[in-house]
Amino acid sequence: MINKVRPHITQNEDLLFERSSPGKKGYQLPSLDVPPVDAATALGAANVRSEIEDFPEVSEVEIIRHFTRLSTWNYAIDLGLYPLGSCTMKYNPRVNELVARLDGLAWAHPYQPEALAQGTMEVMARLEAALAEITGMDAVTLQPAAGAHGELTGILLIRALLEKRGNPRKKVLIPDSAHGTNPATAAIAGYTIENIRSNDRGMVDLAALERVVDKDVAALMVTNPNTLGVFEANIKSISEILHKKGALLYMDGANMNALVGIARPGDFGVDVMHLNLHKTFSTPHGGGGPGGGPVAVKKVFEPFLPLPRLKRQRNKWTFDYKRPRSIGRVRAFYGNFGVTVRALAYILAHGGNGLRNATVDAVLNANYLRKKLEPYYDLPYNAPNMHEVVFSDDRQAKLGVRTGDIAKRLIDYGFHPYTVSFPLIVHGALMIEPTETEGKRELDLFAEAMISIAKEIETDPETVRTAPHNTRTSRVDEVTAARRPIVRWKPGEAGSKAAD
């Protein structure tokens, strides 16, 4: 019984290029107040292009309809729950959008005189301080553009410190439950990767770690709670084992939504970590970005941080470029300031107490779903989970239905799927993280849907295997898309069009 959605007519819409015709205009520029210049004369005839071939020409009405119609084909947080594990798809507060667009902030040029940038610098400094307090670390850089970028920055910082100590070392340890960005990042920083197996509780195996940490190991990259949503209870011992051998503990902060106001990584032995502003701190995903990946570090790393650093001088903010030990820049300018504004607005709205309450609700929501779904789905690791819970499709796989199919059937019930087949240490994983901004009603509807699907699998597995059935497009052919990639529109190509 599908309670959350009913079918609805949505408009078809062509591509812009298919709507285009010569002479249609969507713009008007003011008249020039200076003499026009002949392009060929100014630039050299060989440098001037004749036209932008096949670039679209459409009117304003067509543009608004085009994008509005397309938008109605998307699911979004504003429509309902995203139970995606480790993505923390929480509500994106609208006041954050307003403040990010205030002229003085939105039009600020990174090179404008510091005297005219005290406001933007104050915002950055305030967020740095707040994140340091939240993580229990000593210094924060806002330069990295996203989580993976922050990871790279963090590993480069570790490398810089170890080099200063005489030996950068050769490898980084990564649990087999880790997110794919972790090993990819370590490789860019010039380290080889060694996988560390999880124990039967899905946590880092202390004995295995003890055996493997030696003078060649630069760091262990850990996520805490891990990608099963389970807190690494031995985290302090883990950090001691590493520190004893001169290695460092890096934490992937993707799961901070379980810790804010409850525990601080800086207090339990983490040396360097990154945060995801677009997860824990509510900045909007926008279909895949932008994000923000600040890195928080212990004092010993401070000299190596990307430059410039904000400094207080004679009661004003200034950028300090005199940092000979800095790893350099990881991007031009200072960071995703627009995302910084939104994250700070989120923190201001909550305050310390509010942030803690949010964490409590996030963990409560995940545990509530666990309780409701446990009778129907296998729980591979019987450990207390925090803000997310991971099931496996073992029970359903015996009837020929896999986690990917269940996820697609969930779409028919009006939800976005959970995270499918990750972490890799669980066979056929269903990774569920509701976040704190879901109410009881939405959670009950989700649980109902999952239970209904579990029952459908017993009586009518084919419906689940061939789902979704109620969406605008049915399952898309990803195989052909990969075999013969078509990554751009070309004129005169007879492709199949959206059903008219």
Add this chain to the structure above:
Amino acid sequence: MSYPGDLRYTKEHEWVRVEGGVGTIGITDHAQKELGDIVYVDLPKVGAHIEQGKSLGSVESVKAVSDIYSPVSGEVTEVNENLAQAPEKLNQDPHGAAWLVKLRMSAPDEVKGLLSAADYQAYVGAES
């Protein structure tokens, strides 16, 4: 599918057919089933030197990549160009038309250490 008797197999699910000093290499039916729909094959260049047990390329499905480990050592003399246009052949005829590379074997004795069709059949039977 049965496993042809004239081939030799590895535990990583590759096969080799030896004719004269030339080894023709491919992946087994078990491998293509595990991978699902194959979308791309990454093969070495002619003239490349491959060592037994080392990766000579990879096979991709939509959601996974698998290295192909060479059953024998040698120099690549031919690469199956058809697979570029039609990687799906690997799903259809993994032991025949969808061979991957041919190489001039540098150590023909290596074949002795590989599995026979019967042994491989037993191995994958045991695995599943």
Add this chain to the structure above:
Amino acid sequence: MRYLPKSDSERRAMLAACGLQSAEELFAHLPDDVRIQQPLALAPGISEYEIVDYFRARASECANGYASFLGAGVYAHYRPVMVDTVVSRGEFLTSYTPYQAEISQGTLTTIFEFQTMICQLTGMDVANASMYDGSTSVPEAALMAVRVTGRNRVLVARTVHPEYREVLRTYARYDHMPIEEFAYVADSGVIDLEELERKIDDQTAAVIIQSPNFFGIVENVKAAAEIAHRRGALLVVVFTEAISLGILQPPAAADIVAGELQSFAISPSYGGPYAGIIATKEKFIRQMPGRLVGETLDSRGNRAFCLTLATREQHIRREKATSNICTNQALIALMATVFMSVYGKQGLRELAEQNLAKAHYLSSKLQSRFTGAFFNEFVGTANGRSPDDINQALLRKKVIGGLPLARWYPELENCMLLCATEISRREHMDEVAQAFSPAQQTA
């Protein structure tokens, strides 16, 4: 807290369903010695009105009502109202990465359009769904060239944005990718092709140039390509001012184009978020970093789009991935897509022509340092007073002048980089000319 949609009675019911008496029990399993010792030292949560007040105050401490002639990688252009209208729709703003194609066709379709338009603008065959920004696209392009050629040396022009070069060095440091710079010609301001010819060798993977370059000058891309290709290296062409593509020949001789789209209705926003792109030839498609959207069919034969060639990416290939990147800048790229559709083929051209006219008007009143052909930026020489003094005088008139170049180019210490766009006004450009004029020295 207004973002938490549960009443206390609902919380109690949920705790009861979990067999718990209080929320504190949810954390009982955590070791005591990891628990926070005191509440977070953050001010209490404030109302929406107070949040707006706070940021309004910060905004008032920045430049408000100033004319500006700053460019240097971040450009002031009109933002059509339509852009924010579209990206503010919740279905775009609050949606996730389009991994589930059936419920993300909106995002996927717009990205496919974006990829197409970038190809049309740059003359390349394929383009990805955006990188973090222009500056990080450069090392990604270099790493791509290393993968394609199997070589590891990189030559980069001094006329590529200085901060972009710094980012390249940071990424290259541990990737065994030696970076070497080559100079520009002193009078024209274009790259020194002879020096490039001398420095390139059989280990060079990539030659990286920018056009228009940091000084605003148009480079001879074909000539650079010939030198690179003769030695088996790839040519990477970088752009920071996307509007230039509305009027300049696209860099079709390049193997990889890496650039910044901030000019396409992306707020300067004190340095980010922006959107970069990497575009390349068809044959290199599997070596590209970043997301790619492809066209396909659904099971009923309808056209549909999906993420494709994901096996290049970190979530599958892990340490062997083409990059560690996970995010693309989807929302920012959408702003650019809306911008491109508002202006369209004719509009982008007209916009570029206006930029050309404004900058050339300004330069006609000043002394240009270089003779090379420029688009909307140029280097002006200060006579008699220093660039800093000129800028101080201009600030008193609520005008932000150009960027003094001494910090990166000591040989250009009496020069500044000036940019004029379609929003620059004649009266302000006249002020700038006044401030440069030696007759002002006594002021």
